[in-house]
Amino acid sequence: MADSMKGLKRTHYCGDVTETGQEVVVGGFVDRIRNKGGVIFIVLRDRTGIVQLLFNDKSDPEIFEKASSCRGEYVLMAKGKVVERESKNYKIKTGLVEIFVDDLRILAKAQTPPFEIVSDSNVNEELRLKYRYLDLRREPLQKNIIMRHEIAKVTREYFYENGFLEIETPMMMKSTPEGARDYLVPSRVHQGKFYALPQSPQIYKQLLMISGYDRYIQLARCFRDEDLRADRQPEFTQIDLEMSFVDAEDIQECVEGFVQRVFKEVIGVEIPTPLPRLTFADAMNRYGTDKPDTRFGFEIQDISGIVKNTDFVVFRNALNEGGSVRAINVKDGAGTYTRKEIDKLIEHAKGIGAKGLAYIRWADEPNCSFKKFLKDGELETICNAVGAEKGDLILICADKNKTVLSTLGAIRLICGKRLNVIPEDKYNFLWITEMPFFEYDEESGTWVAAHHPFTMPMEECLEYLDTDPANVRAKAWDLVLNGTELSSGSMRITDFELQQKMFTALGMTDEEIKAKFGFLVDAYRYGAPPHGGMGIGLDRLAMIMCKADSLRDVTAFPKVQNASELMSECPSTVDEENLSVLGIKVDIQED
RNA sequence: GGCCUGGUAGUUCAGUUGGUUAGAACGCUGCCCUGUCACGGCAGAGGUCGAGAGUUCGAGUCUCUUCCAGGUCGCCA
Numbered sequence: 152m153a154d155s156m157k158g159l160k161r162t163h164y165c166g167d168v169t170e171t172g173q174e175v176v177v178g179g180f181v182d183r184i185r186n187k188g189g190v191i192f193i194v195l196r197d198r199t200g201i202v203q204l205l206f207n208d209k210s211d212p213e214i215f216e217k218a219s220s221c222r223g224e225y226v227l228m229a230k231g232k233v234v235e236r237e238s239k240n241y242k243i244k245t246g247l248v249e250i251f252v253d254d255l256r257i258l259a260k261a262q263t264p265p266f267e268i269v270s271d272s273n274v275n276e277e278l279r280l281k282y283r284y285l286d287l288r289r290e291p292l293q294k295n296i297i298m299r300h301e302i303a304k305v306t307r308e309y310f311y312e313n314g315f316l317e318i319e320t321p322m323m324m325k326s327t328p329e330g331a332r333d334y335l336v337p338s339r340v341h342q343g344k345f346y347a348l349p350q351s352p353q354i355y356k357q358l359l360m361i362s363g364y365d366r367y368i369q370l371a372r373c374f375r376d377e378d379l380r381a382d383r384q385p386e387f388t389q390i391d392l393e394m395s396f397v398d399a400e401d402i403q404e405c406v407e408g409f410v411q412r413v414f415k416e417v418i419g420v421e422i423p424t425p426l427p428r429l430t431f432a433d434a435m436n437r438y439g440t441d442k443p444d445t446r447f448g449f450e451i452q453d454i455s456g457i458v459k460n461t462d463f464v465v466f467r468n469a470l471n472e473g474g475s476v477r478a479i480n481v482k483d484g485a486g487t488y489t490r491k492e493i494d495k496l497i498e499h500a501k502g503i504g505a506k507g508l509a510y511i512r513w514a515d516e517p518n519c520s521f522k523k524f525l526k527d528g529e530l531e532t533i534c535n536a537v538g539a540e541k542g543d544l545i546l547i548c549a550d551k552n553k554t555v556l557s558t559l560g561a562i563r564l565i566c567g568k569r570l571n572v573i574p575e576d577k578y579n580f581l582w583i584t585e586m587p588f589f590e591y592d593e594e595s596g597t598w599v600a601a602h603h604p605f606t607m608p609m610e611e612c613l614e615y616l617d618t619d620p621a622n623v624r625a626k627a628w629d630l631v632l633n634g635t636e637l638s639s640g641s642m643r644i645t646d647f648e649l650q651q652k653m654f655t656a657l658g659m660t661d662e663e664i665k666a667k668f669g670f671l672v673d674a675y676r677y678g679a680p681p682h683g684g685m686g687i688g689l690d691r692l693a694m695i696m697c698k699a700d701s702l703r704d705v706t707a708f709p710k711v712q713n714a715s716e717l718m719s720e721c722p723s724t725v726d727e728e729n730l731s732v733l734g735i736k737v738d739i740q741e742d
Numbered sequence: 743g744g745c746c747u748g749g750u751a752g753u754u755c756a757g758u759u760g761g762u763u764a765g766a767a768c769g770c771u772g773c774c775c776u777g778u779c780a781c782g783g784c785a786g787a788g789g790u791c792g793a794g795a796g797u798u799c800g801a802g803u804c805u806c807u808u809c810c811a812g813g814u815c816g817c818c819a
Contacts, residue, residue, distance in 0.1 A: 189776035203779075223769090237777055246779080263770060266753055269780090274753060277811045330819035350819090377818045502745050503815065561814090590819090603819055701812095712812070 154256035156228050166200025168245050171233050175250060177202060178228040178258070180288065181221055182268070191218045192249075195227060198293050203236070203249040204229050214255050224261035224268065224288075230254035276703070280717040283708055295705045299693040301417045303370060306390055306689070309412050313405065315368035315392065320355035322348060322372070327667055330603070332376035334385075342734030348374035351686055353603060354671055356393040357643055360682040361674050365395045370689060378712070381701040382635055382691055385714045390692075393684030399626055399642055402683055403582060406630065406638065409687075410580060418696055426580040431624075434583050439560020441586075444634025445579045447567045449479045451559045454547070457536050463524035465509065469549035476549040479559050480537040481566045485544035486513040493544070496562055500548065505558040511545040564634065575698065581631045585609065586641075588623040600657050602627050605650070605671075607642040607683075616656050630687070632695055640685030647675050 156178075163175045179197035186192075191206040204227075206218040221227065231252040240246030265282055266274040270290045279286040286292060307317070326333045326347035333347035349355075352371050359367045371391040379385065394402055407424040414420040427445075434443050437450045455475045458466045466476050488496075497508045511534065512518045519530055539545055546562055548555045567573050588608050589598040598620040600606070607626040608616070615622040627641035644650045650672065654664050664672060693705040703709040710716050730737065 183779080183781095185778045185781055187776055187778060187781075188774070190778080191776095192778055192781090194779075205777090207776075209776085236779095238779085240779055243779085263752075267769065272753090275749085275811080277749095278753085280811090327819090331817085375818065378816085380818090381813075383818070498746085499814090557815095600819055606819090717811090 153259050154228075156256055156258055159228050159230055159254065159256065161228070164199035165195050165197045165202040166244060168202045168233055168250065169248060171235050171248055173233050174230070175233055176228065176230045177250065178226070180261075180268075181223055181225045181227060184221060184223070186219060191215065193218060193221060193227070195229065196288075198297070200244055202245045204231070204255075205234075205249045205251050206255075207251075210251075211253065214252060217255050217257065218252070221257065222261065222263070224264055225257055226259035226261070228256045228258055277711075277717065280703075280709070280711060283718045287707065292704065295693070295697040295699060296707055298417060298697050299689075299705050302413055302693055302696065303689065305413045305416045306370065306409070307368075309409050310366075310368040310392065313366070313408075315366040316364055317368050317370075318359060318364065319369065320349070320352040320359075320371065324349055324355075327354075334374045334376050337733040337735055339733055350375050351389060352391050353605075354668075356391060356684060357605065357679075357682070358671070358674055360393055360395045360643075361677065361679045363395075363680075365680075367391075367393045367684075371686075373686075376714075379710065379714060381703075382694065384690065384702050384706060385710055387702070388689040390687040390689050391684070392686075393682060395680040395682040397681070397683065399628065399640075399683060402640055402685060403628070406640075406685060406687070410630075413692075414578065414696070420578060422578060422580065426582055426630075428582040428584055430585040431583055431587060432585065434581075435556055439556040439558070439563065440634075441583055441629065442631045442634055442636045443560075443581065444564065444567070444573065445581055446574055446577045446633060447572045449481050449563045449566060451477050451479055451556065451563070452537050453477050454533060454536055457532055458529075461525060461529055463509075463521045465506075465521070466549045469551075469555075472551070474549065474551045475555055476547060477555050477559055478533075478537050478545050478547045479563050479566075480539050481544040481546060481563075481570070482540075482542070483570045483572050484542055485566060485570060486542040488512065488544055496546065496565065499565060500558045500562055503558050503561050504554050505548055505550055508558075508562070509547040509549070511539065511547075513539060513541055513543050513545075515541070577633070578695075579633055583629040583631055585624040586627040586629065587621070588612070588625040588627075589620040591621070597658065601625065602641060604653060604657055604659070604668075605643045607644050607649075608653070616652065620656075626683070630685070632692075635691055635695060636688075637691055637695075638685050638687040640683065642681070642683035645675060645679040645681055647672075650675060 159176050161176050161178050163177055165177050165179050168175055168177060177195060179195040182194040182196035182201055184191065184193050189208050193204040193206070194201050195204055206215050208215040229250060229252045231250040231254070233248050234251050236247060236249050264285050266272065266278060266285070268285060268288050272289060287296070311317070323336055323346035326335065326345060331350050333350065336346040336348065338344045338346060349371070351373050352369060356367050369391045371389050372386060373389050374386050376385060394405065407426055411422045411424055414422045429443070431441055434441055436453070437443070439451050453475055454477060455470055458476050459470055469476055493510055493512065500508045510520050511530070513534070517530055517534055517539070519525065522530065534545070537545055546559070548558045550558070587601050588606070590601040592599045602625055609624045609626055612623040625641060627639070629636055630638035644653060690702045690705060694702055697705055699705050708716065708718065715722060
């Protein structure tokens, strides 16, 4: 039987015990035991830190005996006097004192954990996720979870102070088949019908503007049934906001104030505003991505004009087919990469869809993979054009524009990481503006909405709506931080006629519109103030502020790549009785 | 669904060309130690080498299949 804590009331957290002379009661987990034979030191840990408990066999043999029976991770409560240590430990906050214990309770014994509960653990993540509740005892994870709380707290304070109302929107809503796959919830009352979990509260927050709530904020859970990435979980939290009687710049200004505040208050970093801006087109051309990491160089350069007369058939073909030849000049010693390292980069490029990469490796002399196709002086011309010097590696991709840009964008990032040239303490925010309104869908051969269908096009692009979809840009923008898409926002269409026109441009029939968004379209007939908003990824923000590599490190109970949870082993099967109440029969298709 | 990386004591790893009884460190158990602090010393327990099949006189090591985890592309309006 474990001891009871009767008669004891905690007075201090472990990390706060620093003053000598006082009587304290602390509780926590046994972090470490150092038994010297006649004296025992037990290090006790809670979420604030650690403190040393002292037991002496001369002073109270019964307590000493109990202390010597303790093992790692036992849950203890101890009462005693805070005394100065004989030999001090200046490395920890409570290292100058210790608690001379006169009442010890073992509140719970503990099995030996499957891995050590220490700060610098490099245990296999699979095992840590299976025993997530133990992993969460570790200091780095506790720090992240607590910082995430701080971020949420400052978020609420900022938006509340700026007149935003926090309003909850439904978790069970109508499924809208566009975009990401929905998580579905079967209805018992309406057999054969389903609710969907929200991918975002988009529609509801727009309705709230129509209802006149003017400024809305919610820390909203969102769900998307798509494959995971390090920065993508199937359920995540969005700082969701919407504002009326504003234009894009007003919303951006408000969000700039927010990031400034949260970085200052939570990690003490000053973010200068206004934040830099880049159009989508420029971002693609310079970085090959709509979420560029601007903390380092190696920008993409178009050398189509320079190489158009070479005899290298790969370049010629790409240009003849309407593509381009572009290069990145990788500095910081990449010119000394071995053939093997370059081959690995080329393999990676092939994985993305490129046919390959040409390169000029300049260790001592420029060494060019396509030298035999070059006439005198052409190599120098290329080197000069991309600003190459000794020690550089020039990687060249020739293909369709889309392939060239996405390939070089990805390779740029790999090189930056491998060469360790990305400064860790820098926070480069960037607005990506003038996002394209339509995207070309290769599969169906049609133009589809790049955003939800209520996104406002830029006024000056309206004339191209029917004639040149590629040229239509949206009043939509992203906020990027260090190469991670943090947030996405847009102005919404409030004009009924324009909305009809957009639906038509997207090839939607009246019946489709009515079935999918009938209630929303109707709502806009009753008067809607101009409005727009954003959704800011709280998890991603926390990930970057905690300097974590994965959302799993800032999420208490995350899912793994196949969207299951290793601890509880969900999702799981449901017995037939429960299914039959819902009118559901499982019919698994074997491949 | 494609590509890449990984899986050997509880944990982190080593394991040569395929060759005797698969090792180390940490952790764990017991004993010793009155000032440790990543305490120290002595002794000990602990392995279906992810699983299955194949090649071989012989497989942790080679081949195939499969499972699990991670990264990435597709996907994510």
